Amino acid sequence: xxxxxxxxxxxxxxxxxxxxxxxxxxxxxxxxxxxxxxxxxxxxxxxxxxxxxxxxxxxxxxxxxxxxxxxxxxxxxxxxxxxxxxxxxxxxxxxxxxxxxxxxxxxxxxxxxxxxxxxxxxxxxxxxxxxxxxxxxxxxxxxxxxxxxxxxxxxxxxxxxxxxxxxxxxxxxxxxxxxxxxxxxxxxxxxxxxxxxxxxxxxxxxxxxxxxxxxxxxxxxxxxxxxxxxxxxxxxxxxxxxxxxxxxxxxxxxxxxxxxxxxxxxxxxxxxxxxxxxxxxxxxxx
Numbered sequence: 001x002x003x004x005x006x007x008x009x010x011x012x013x014x015x016x017x018x019x020x021x022x023x024x025x026x027x028x029x030x031x032x033x034x035x036x037x038x039x040x041x042x043x044x045x046x047x048x049x050x051x052x053x054x055x056x057x058x059x060x061x062x063x064x065x066x067x068x069x070x071x072x073x074x075x076x077x078x079x080x081x082x083x084x085x086x087x088x089x090x091x092x093x094x095x096x097x098x099x100x101x102x103x104x105x106x107x108x109x110x111x112x113x114x115x116x117x118x119x120x121x122x123x124x125x126x127x128x129x130x131x132x133x134x135x136x137x138x139x140x141x142x143x144x145x146x147x148x149x150x151x152x153x154x155x156x157x158x159x160x161x162x163x164x165x166x167x168x169x170x171x172x173x174x175x176x177x178x179x180x181x182x183x184x185x186x187x188x189x190x191x192x193x194x195x196x197x198x199x200x201x202x203x204x205x206x207x208x209x210x211x212x213x214x215x216x217x218x219x220x221x222x223x224x225x226x227x228x229x230x231x232x233x234x235x236x237x238x239x240x241x242x243x244x245x246x247x248x249x250x251x252x253x254x255x256x257x258x259x260x261x262x263x264x265x266x267x268x269x270x271x272x273x274x275x276x277x278x279x280x281x282x283x284x285x286x
Contacts, residue, residue, distance in 0.1 A: 009254065072106040076216050088225045089213065095229035098124035099236060101201060103208035135237040136244075139167075168242070175202060175235040186224070187212060202235040203243075 047053060065075045072084045083089070084106055096103055097120060108114045180194030189197070189210070197210040213225040
């Protein structure tokens with residue numbers, strides 16, 4: 001008999017979501033309440049300092065700021081802020097579309113741009129998946145080549161473990177450890193904020209609370225965001241392989257060992273029956 005692990009997996013998945021909801025609520029709700037009260041207090045102070053304004057006028061101005069932010073216009077600074085749609089930023093945005101990161105801080109505002117974005121993503125997302133798949137196969141092929149090159153009798157397991165360790169260590173340094181240092185220097189973030197942005201981006205979660213190259217008070221080199229987009233592509237391929245390995249390990253862990261033994265016995269019995277010579281059949285004439 002075969003035990004169906006699907007209900008157990010569904011229950012574990014729901015439990016993981018409920019656990020995450022409880023922890024996020026515990027960590028963030030009180031801080032949100034504090035920031036909301038502080039914002040309301042700042043609005044009251046503003047009205048007290050500028051008596052020519054009333055509450056309705058202030059709320060309308062806040063609405064204008066929110067609409068500007070939703071359209072990708074940073075309310076800070078003035079009209080001399082760099083465009084969000086120069087070639088470098090547009091290249092970065094195209095990368096966030098096909099990789100399904102979708103930060104949410106920038107989106108097309110024209111009908112033509114929105115329609116083009118739909119069809120661009122319709123063909124670009126499968127193209128990106130195919131590209132990442134081939135890139136992942138290439139990385140995996142290099143691992144296999146390394147394993148065959150240094151493989152010796154009796155050391156296969158050691159070499160395989162060493163190759164995986166090198167792959168994980170090198171990728172972690174290139175895509176998770178060193179980039180936050182660069183982002184911290186260029187963007188003025190802390191290392192923790194840079195590391196958070198790095199993982200949220202490469203995992204395609206993309207909240208949009210941290211995005212590179214959006215501070216109007218900083219001067220960025222023209223190719224900064226383009227280089228970041230290229231880094232994202234290779235980081236996506238590496239992290240996708242790591243996620244695939246993790247998912248494969250979880251699936252192996254969930255498979256019942258005794259069921260594998262039963263399958264082996266059944267396959268052995270089937271092989272034995274196939275190996276036995278066929279008995280001659282006796283035809284009885286009617």
